[in-house]
Amino acid sequence: MTAEITPIKTAAESGLAAAFAALRGRLPDGAVAARREAAFRRFEAQGLPHRRVEEWKYTDLRVLMRDAKPLAGAPDAGARARAKAAGGVFAMIGARRVVFVDGAFAPELSDLAALEPGLKISSLADALSRGDPPPLPPLRAGEGRETERLAAAGPAAGDVAYELNTAFMGDGAIVEVGAGAEIARPLHLVFFYGAQRSAAVFSRSLVIVGAGAGLTLLESHEGPDGVDYQVNTALDLVVGDGGRLNRIKVNAEGGEALHLATLSATIGAKANVSDFAFLTGGLVVRNQLFVRCAGAGTTLALGGASLLKGRQHGDTTLLVDHAAGGCEGRELFKSVLDGASRGVFQGKIIVRPGAQKTDSRMMTRALLLSEDAEADNKPELEIFADDVQCGHGATSGALDENLKFYLMARGIPEKEAEALLIQSFVGEAIEMVPHEGVRDVLMAATLRWLGGRP
Amino acid sequence: MSLPRRRRAKKEAYVSLLEIKNLTVKVDGREILKGLDLVMDRGEVHAIMGPNGSGKSTLAHVLSGKPGYEVTAGEVKFEGRDLLELAPDERAARGIFLAFQYPLEIPGVATMTFLRTAINAQRKARGEAELSTPEFMKRVREHAARLSIDQELLRRPVNVGFSGGEKKRNEILQMALLEPKLAVLDETDSGLDIDALKVVADGVNRLRSPQRAVLVITHYQRLLNHIVPDVVHVLANGRIVRTGGSELALELEAKGYAPYQDEAA
Ligand SMILES: Nc1ncnc2c1ncn2[C@@H]1O[C@H](COP(=O)(O)OP(=O)(O)O)[C@@H](O)[C@H]1O
Ligand SMILES: [Mg+2]
Numbered sequence: 001m002t003a004e005i006t007p008i009k010t011a012a013e014s015g016l017a018a019a020f021a022a023l024r025g026r027l028p029d030g031a032v033a034a035r036r037e038a039a040f041r042r043f044e045a046q047g048l049p050h051r052r053v054e055e056w057k058y059t060d061l062r063v064l065m066r067d068a069k070p071l072a073g074a075p076d077a078g079a080r081a082r083a084k085a086a087g088g089v090f091a092m093i094g095a096r097r098v099v100f101v102d103g104a105f106a107p108e109l110s111d112l113a114a115l116e117p118g119l120k121i122s123s124l125a126d127a128l129s130r131g132d133p134p135p136l137p138p139l140r141a142g143e144g145r146e147t148e149r150l151a152a153a154g155p156a157a158g159d160v161a162y163e164l165n166t167a168f169m170g171d172g173a174i175v176e177v178g179a180g181a182e183i184a185r186p187l188h189l190v191f192f193y194g195a196q197r198s199a200a201v202f203s204r205s206l207v208i209v210g211a212g213a214g215l216t217l218l219e220s221h222e223g224p225d226g227v228d229y230q231v232n233t234a235l236d237l238v239v240g241d242g243g244r245l246n247r248i249k250v251n252a253e254g255g256e257a258l259h260l261a262t263l264s265a266t267i268g269a270k271a272n273v274s275d276f277a278f279l280t281g282g283l284v285v286r287n288q289l290f291v292r293c294a295g296a297g298t299t300l301a302l303g304g305a306s307l308l309k310g311r312q313h314g315d316t317t318l319l320v321d322h323a324a325g326g327c328e329g330r331e332l333f334k335s336v337l338d339g340a341s342r343g344v345f346q347g348k349i350i351v352r353p354g355a356q357k358t359d360s361r362m363m364t365r366a367l368l369l370s371e372d373a374e375a376d377n378k379p380e381l382e383i384f385a386d387d388v389q390c391g392h393g394a395t396s397g398a399l400d401e402n403l404k405f406y407l408m409a410r411g412i413p414e415k416e417a418e419a420l421l422i423q424s425f426v427g428e429a430i431e432m433v434p435h436e437g438v439r440d441v442l443m444a445a446t447l448r449w450l451g452g453r454p
Numbered sequence: 455m456s457l458p459r460r461r462r463a464k465k466e467a468y469v470s471l472l473e474i475k476n477l478t479v480k481v482d483g484r485e486i487l488k489g490l491d492l493v494m495d496r497g498e499v500h501a502i503m504g505p506n507g508s509g510k511s512t513l514a515h516v517l518s519g520k521p522g523y524e525v526t527a528g529e530v531k532f533e534g535r536d537l538l539e540l541a542p543d544e545r546a547a548r549g550i551f552l553a554f555q556y557p558l559e560i561p562g563v564a565t566m567t568f569l570r571t572a573i574n575a576q577r578k579a580r581g582e583a584e585l586s587t588p589e590f591m592k593r594v595r596e597h598a599a600r601l602s603i604d605q606e607l608l609r610r611p612v613n614v615g616f617s618g619g620e621k622k623r624n625e626i627l628q629m630a631l632l633e634p635k636l637a638v639l640d641e642t643d644s645g646l647d648i649d650a651l652k653v654v655a656d657g658v659n660r661l662r663s664p665q666r667a668v669l670v671i672t673h674y675q676r677l678l679n680h681i682v683p684d685v686v687h688v689l690a691n692g693r694i695v696r697t698g699g700s701e702l703a704l705e706l707e708a709k710g711y712a713p714y715q716d717e718a719a
Contacts, residue, residue: 401521406558409518410568410628411546411576420571424562424611 015068039166079194087190095188103201118181156264169204179210193223211240269295308341329360337373488692504689547579549635655680
């Protein structure tokens with residue numbers, strides 16, 4: 001007799017199992033089907049993460065994800081019509097738009113005309129329907145198989161949200177920038193949830209920036225308030241040697257949405273990569289960044305600003321893995337927490353043996369605007385090389401009353417004084433974004449958020 | 455020096471700019487001001503001198519509305535209206551300006567943004583139109599030049615990386631732009647070399663007019679060589695213990711505060 005402990009499944013876990021069974025029945029066998037199956041088994045083995053799982057300790061999905069929504073169907077005409085205005089936050093940038101409605105690529109809303117030389121854009125659903133495994137190019141010449149393996153099992157492999165994404169991935173963008181191609185016009189991936197009913201969307205994108213190539217990637221996520229839809233979105237990113245990628249993600253999901261996002265990035269040598277996440281939307285949000293610096297001499301800047309109120313829960317979880325030496329990493333995350341909101345930051349920096357001369361610094365600051373707001377912070381350093389400079393710092397506190405008085409003593413009313421101080425607090429993080437127009441967009445979004453404060 | 459007050463008593467409609475009666479203030483449960491009286495009129499410059507810890511900054515803070523001070527007795531009237539019920543920004547809009555003894559650094563807020571926000575907030579509160587950008591720039595440039603403040607400094611965040619003297623001159627720049635009816639200068643002279651002291655004093659003297667009053671709080675007499683006061687008060691142990699003309703400052707310089715501290719104890 002074998003004693004087998006079967007944990008009681010939550011409604012969400014049962015729902016996911018049923019949804020996967022239904023999905024599996026509709027798909028042809030093949031390499032992708034096997035990958036989905038393996039990913040779902042890895043999810044099932046651990047179930048939804050809860051507070052006793054260290055990486056998810058502040059974001060207990062067993063509690064926060066009450067049920068699994070049905071997979072979103074094809075968007076209706078109304079959703080497609082509303083999607084025209086989606087991503088408007090970046091309107092002034094003049095980016096090339098690639099639009100997804102309820103998770104599905106919407107070519108008629110996208111701008112794929114006259115692609116710059118070296119730029120290729122296609123849809124994941126197309127690749128999947130052809131049975132193609134997503135393309136994975138070498139980081140450097142002559143390294144094909146190895147990097148393919150590396151990127152295929154990117155740094156996010158094994159994470160529950162990412163495994164679920166692999167099991168259910170429906171559509172997304174496949175973007176390739178050929179070696180040496182500098183794409184001047186930013187590319188904007190617009191993700192719009194347009195359904196009026198609750199559903200789940202699993203989008204998966206792949207961005208490959210070839211050696212010496214450059215791209216500015218904008219990403220926006222939005223949807224209606226009052227619909228408790230669920231988004232699980234993942235981006236596999238490969239940046240080749242000497243490549244440049246600046247990514248700016250704006251999360252303006254609807255007020256009831258659950259949004260789980262994963263970046264799984266592998267970066268070559270002497271590259272320059274920045275990622276900035278601006279969060280105001282959603283009810284439960286987890287933005288996880290898994291970044292592996294696989295080549296030496298790379299510059300990495302990760303940042304974010306989360307502006308939360310009401311009962312919003314915003315979790316930023318970061319893993320920077322320095323597998324090669326001589327890389328510089330800068331992480332700065334700020335959160336402004338009003339109402340009964342909760343901001344979570346977990347950051348881990350790993351420096352592998354031999355990754356000498358790593359210079360990696362992580363800073364997180366929370367500004368609490370209300371007594372009911374809460375900030376949790378968990379930094380970790382795992383250093384296996386001796387000649388490195390690594391550090392982390394964290395602050396958390398209310399607005400400085402003396403500064404507020406100084407401003408008010410000059411005639412600035414209380415709310416305006418607070419707004420100025422909050423703006424300057426958030427501004428320090430936004431300064432990390434290399435694109436000036438995008439910095440303006442984010443400052444304007446900050447002002448709009450401040451304008452909505454009671 | 456009591457002459458102006460007697461003249462006032464005959465004219466019933468006359469209202470002083472600032473009238474402080476029996477002001478009693480506690481900080482952290484400790485009484486710091488113990489029944490302070492002070493009357494100031496338009497056009498006058500008063501100096502308050504006193505030893506460290508006598509309550510000079512406390513008075514300045516209570517006038518500008520800083521939180522944390524408990525007024526347990528007395529009243530403060532500004533142009534005949536109760537001042538203590540107003541928030542700091544309302545007091546500023548009514549024309550009260552405090553040059554801080556320790557100006558604060560505000561990272562991330564450019565000095566220009568700060569100045570413009572302050573001016574326009576006050577104008578709005580008074581029902582006046584906002585200053586146009588060229589007019590604002592013109593005023594800032596003129597006043598900054600007179601105060602030997604480099605334009606480059608104005609592009610930096612407020613007071614961040616400023617020297618002690620630059621911070622004090624920045625306070626005077628704000629005063630010049632905001633054109634208050636009552637300017638309270640809390641030890642603006644401390645930490646200034648003689649050249650900076652003259653620049654600051656010139657700035658204050660330019661503001662002097664029959665419509666405005668200045669309250670100069672200082673520990674030393676030397677600033678009063680450049681800003682000659684009409685009235686000098688000695689503050690010791692939370693009360694005005696002596697009032698006189700500008701010659702009183704010289705006497706204090708020579709004899710020190712020891713006699714007053716004994717007297718009040
Ligand atoms: N925030 C405070 N908490 C407690 N005591 C204070 C505070 N501010 C001032 N005091 C005390 O009040 C007294 C007067 O201080 P202050 O007004 O700053 O004096 P001055 O400016 O004349 O040097 C001092 O004894 C000082 O220690
Ligand atoms: Mg003082």
